[in-house]
Amino acid sequence: MSAPTTQVVADEDFAYIRDQVREFVREAVVPREAEIAETDAIPDDLRRQAAEMGLFGYALPQEYGGLGLVITQDVELAFELGYTALSFRxxxxxNNGIAGQVLVGYGTDEQRKQWLEPxxxxxxxxxxxxxxxxxxxxPSGMRATATWTDGADGGWVIDGQKRYITNAPLSDxxxxxxxxxxxxESDGRIAVFLVPTTAPGVIVGPKDRKMGQEGATSSEVTFDGVRVGADALVSGEIDTGFRAAMSVLARGRVHISxxxxxxxxxxxxxxxxYSVVNRQGGVPTGERQLVQAMLAEQASLVMAGKACAREAAARYLDGSDRRVGPSAAKLFCTEAAGKVADLAVQVHGGAGYMREMPVERLYRDVRLLRLYEGTSEIQKLIVGRELVKQAGA
Incomplete structure (x- = not known):
């Protein structure tokens, strides 16, 4: 099993990609946020345009049709994608993150060829x-099982239930x-398998109804005696599963930051x-010192968070820190974004509580970021445990 060829996108080429994405997000997606929220779906034309721009594979290797962006470039692109409804991203x-990176980092050559290009x-x-x-x-409490069977119909039989699986209703x-x-002797270890949703026994449940992020689909998935061949085992090795999960989740935490x-x-x-145009007592609220104080706190958190995400990405890329940095960044940035969104509602006053205001949606959307790909509490445990471990080394 050979590693994918690494081709780094030059700075000037990436700047063009980033600028194109920024323009697309702000001119094509932002104006349709209300439509996305009302229909609870991403319009087909936006999906087609995203595919044409290479967004379904921006972090996948170029040899498989992706753009091949490294994690530091991924972070800069995420700053742009986070500017609109998170369901669009x-x-x-x-594809680019936790699912795709399993194939990039651990898939066999045949598995990559089969799946990464599409x-x-x-x-x-x-x-x-x-x-x-x-x-x-x-994941230690996992109950889903994959049972090996010999004979003419040999292979793996998967049983179990998964919950809150992003894109499951749309997934292939x-x-x-x-x-x-x-x-x-390998019984009880966690392995990872490639299972087409068309496989008999795969049951995708109804779309979850969520607090926010309208347009993003998730659901339960049940595996009822699902049979897959030996070639469905990622890397061909059982022990890959847990290692792959921890690795891609760490990378994903930098992206989420x-x-x-x-x-x-x-x-x-x-x-x-809003503070410039909204007036109270004939004076723009932005001229009130208490409002200015809230804006200053927001700006400080944004500046600090961006710096934190960039540093975590740089250290992940050079391999100097793929454990503490991603968790610390996700903890700080997602908590900070929650505070910034809360202050945004406060700056808007009563208007900020109204559904027609973008900040009302932002307030609901951001709440999920402190939960998925590892809760804030899990990030604290990881950071604290690793710091103590390093000190005792």
Whole structure:
């Protein structure tokens, strides 16, 4: 199994990509946020345009049709994607992130050839099927099983239930984690499998109804005696599963940190714009010192959060920190974005509580970022545990 060829996108080429995405987000997606919220779906034409721009594979290797952006460039792009409805980014986020990176980092050559190109082109949407009713940020409680069977019909039989699986109702491929059985000494270990949603026994539940992020789809997925061949085992090795999950989640946390700051920047911009035009007692509220203080706090958090995400990305890329940095960044940036969104509602006053105001949606959308890909509490445990471990080394 050979690693994908690494081709780094030059700074000037990436600047063009970033600028194109910024223009598309602000001129094509932002004006349709109300439509996305009302229909609870991403319009087909926006999906097609995203695919044409390469957004379904911006972080996938160029040799498989992706743009090949590295994590530091991913962060800069996430700042732009976070500026609009987070459900738009969610449409192609798993292809580039936690699902796609399992294949990039651990898939066999045959697995990459089969799946990465259609993923990069937007012809295939992949989901990351890890979370269960009793196993969320900590996968040790996982109950889904993959049982090895010999004979003419040999292979793996997968049973279990997954919950809150992003893009499952739209998905073509489920990157599925399960504890193996029937293997002898490897029983109980977590492995990862590539399961097409068309496989008999895969049951995708109805779309979840959520607090926010309208347009982003998630649902439960049930595996009822789903049979897949030996070639469905990622890397061909059972022990890859847990390692792959921890690795891609760490990378994903850096991305989510930047995404949170993109949303925070939007909340700040909305707050400043509103404070200039909204008048109380004949005076723009932006001239009131207490409002200015809230704007200053928002701006400080945005600046700090962006710097934090950029540093975490740089250290992840050079390999100096792929444990503490991603968790610390996700903890700080998602909590900070929540504070910025809360202040945005406050700056708007009663208007900020109205559904027609962008900050009302931002306030609901941002809340999820402190939950998925590891809750804030899990990030605290990771950071604290690693710091103590390093001090004792």
């Amino acid at each position: 969610s449409l192609f986020g798993t 993923m990069a082109e937007g012809r295939c949407i992949a989901s990351f099927a890890l979370t269960e009713p009793e196993a969320g940020s900590d 491929l489920l990157v599925t984690f399960a504890k193996v059985r029937g293997t002898g 930047a995404l949170a700051m993109g949303l925070a920047q939007r909340a700040l911009d909305e707050s400043v714009a």
